[in-house]
Amino acid sequence: MKSASSVYQVAIYLPDSYSLYTIGSVETPFRVANDILAEEKFRFVYVVPEPRLSGLPGFPACVALTDEFDCDLLVIVCETIPDGALSQAEKRKLQSLYQQGKTILTCYAGVFWLADSGLLQDRTAVVHWSLMDSFSERYDDISLSDHLYERHDRLITTAGQAAILDCLVDFLEDTEGKDLAYAVSDQLCMDRIRPAQERQRLPYKQFGGDVQPRLTMAIELMENNLEEPLSTDEIAELVHISRRQLERLFKRYLDTMPARYYLQLRLKKARQLLLTTHTSIVQIGLLCGFSSGPHFSSAYKAYYQITPREERSKLLRS
Template identity: 75%
Template sequence: MINAASSIYQVAIYLPGGYSWYAIGSLEAPFRVANEILGEEKFRCVYVIPDDCSESARLPHSILWSDAVVCDLLAVVCESVPSETISPLEKKKLQHFYQQGTTILASYAGVFWLADSGLLNHQRAAVHWSLMDTFSERYESVELSDHLYERHNRLITTAGFAATLDCLVDFLEETEGKELAYAVSDQLCMDRIRPAQERQRLPFKQFGGDIQPRLTMAVELMENNLEEPLSTDEIAEFVHISRRQLERLFKRYLDTMPARYYLQLRLKRARQLLLTTHTSIVQIGLLCGFSSGPHFSSAYKAYYHITPRDERSKMLQTK
């Protein structure tokens, strides 16, 4: 991952539109903290700004987009959706970065820049829930994902700034080892490192329509009944709609079926208990609605690609 010409991993943070220090911090903080822990400058971040950026809006030590930017990771971050397609220069330069072997990460509205460049065609992209409708209208060739982040062939999309933190700490674990990754997450007061495939926590009240409250009620029933799961028919009966109507709601708004969503809720709760408590694995399985240890282990491995026992052992080894 490190450039052959340099032992320093170069990170360029491109800011093509509106941004906040929180947005920048989600990208820069993991690398800054890693440097502090390592006691050396292993990672170097630089800000890249559009050529037409006013002098008063320029950040200290920033460089222009038209300058010769050399980096291992290019992060495109923006808090506002572009009103029109990106310029031919931006499109050409993004494509050039990727063709030269650079990893490109798009955070929040930055995903619109990647999609406009054509790099995301026929791929899955993690998109923040508030941007999904606008994004899907513009880019029919890109498959929407409600996961925290997606990584495909040096292209990374994150659903938001907190998800960017998870993604970069995972990146540090992959490239520098578990010890550094966990030390960084502890320093940043992260209660856990969320995996890429974890779903965004959607605010269901965003969805309009007379029948929308039924979806909210169904999800709340699931969240409140993890230990003794309800059947799909029971949930439909409690919210006063047919099973078929309930399945349509989940498919339309959450792109999954009720039983699958319910299972994921229970597995996420199980993983949280595995990593944050000393409760036995069998007891955790029972608390999350699994009838036996083997049933819990099988479902957990199918979703997280690791057994509960190995998950806990991995966590203990890093302590």
């Protein structure tokens, strides 16, 4: 476990509506880490848009975003989409913090602040499934993924809620070491730390209407047929739409094609089995629909930049 010799300042920015649940999800991994280290390694400061809003109920004294304050990590917590564009003062401050080398993480709707500041250009972001359409309408030049979270250098976007815990435990592993991260996850009774690439669960209501539920039906068919993959034509036939309609649905709502999405599902399942079971690598490949060891190894390395054997060896060394 790394030394906790220096203080790490976490600033929690509350630009609009927020829930105590989300704030707790941000604070808890750091507070548990403090308990494990037996010192106040991580400290918090609460930030609001304007000085007149200082002193929110239930929080210690707040500082305004435009004030001078010290932080290593700024977490933007918001439950609602902003009504309009950010003020120039907000944009300049967020840009300035990033230029100063600070890490910025967003929860739930906080990604709208990051996008409006211009910091997400040429990057892929994550937003909670219920906000995907609204985000894409406002920022059609920013790519969205359906992952739990995305990390690009010092910019981190999360789907919010439980995904924050997975993201922050992973963040602690990177910044403080594996021992502390695993100790925190054990203390929080997390049965596993979900990887960033794990997909958000997308319920039927996300796709609404008479046609979009076909997409969820197609995804469920894929999830239930990993060992013997169906062809795109077979899936389209089973959900009673044409192949072209199915491809359009995947492109519109998931920004990918059915075959690519199916392959990612199989690879993510394979990675889960590699990390959580003692099943042989060849058998895992077969269970996830790969016809041979070389085919499995090649596809896995293309997606994860590491072979299945290297993945398993890395786990055994840890």
